[in-house]
Amino acid sequence: MASVLKASLPSLDYPYDALEPFISQEIMTLHHTKHHQTYVNALNAAEEAYAKASSPKERIALQAALKFNGGGHINHSLFWKNLAPSSQKGGSGGVLNDGALKKAIDETFGSLDNLKKEFNTTTAGIQGSGWGWLGVNPKTRRLEIATTANQDPLLTLVPVIGVDIWEHAFYLQYKNVKVDYLNAIWNVINFEEAEKRFREAAKL
């Protein structure tokens, strides 16, 4: 039997309560230990079944599970790194320092505030569950905003910032008011990580 490299739940760089008051400890705990863990378990189960599958038909039947749970694992792994405790808590979350990313944001959107506005408007328009993204177009090397449905990973752009727009990411705290969640999350966006991803993607 072919050996399968198992996916595992990555640990967080901060405690579950570190993103309060913007994202509650309860949400972070459930989101990481239950939701993300479920994608990891289901991805491993699908990979195992795929390795054992003996016909194209059996392998095709597993594609949806691989895409959904593999995407869920990839997206959440990016998302945890996207976040950092806010400056109110002595962290770097929400702070965009001078550098290549700030320059690119100013060039493309005019300002960080404009980016937030455009990102939130686009992302609030997602019907059902999905993800909002700021990414780099690999051809133009410019920043673009994009959305993906369900757990589809971002394939057209290199992800710089991804925001989980599933209800499990905000409902316990923000109920149905998605836009409050979107406004709040910018206080805990890890722009240092975003800068790193941007520089790699833009080959700076």
Ligand SMILES: [Fe+2]
């Ligand atoms: Fe999620």
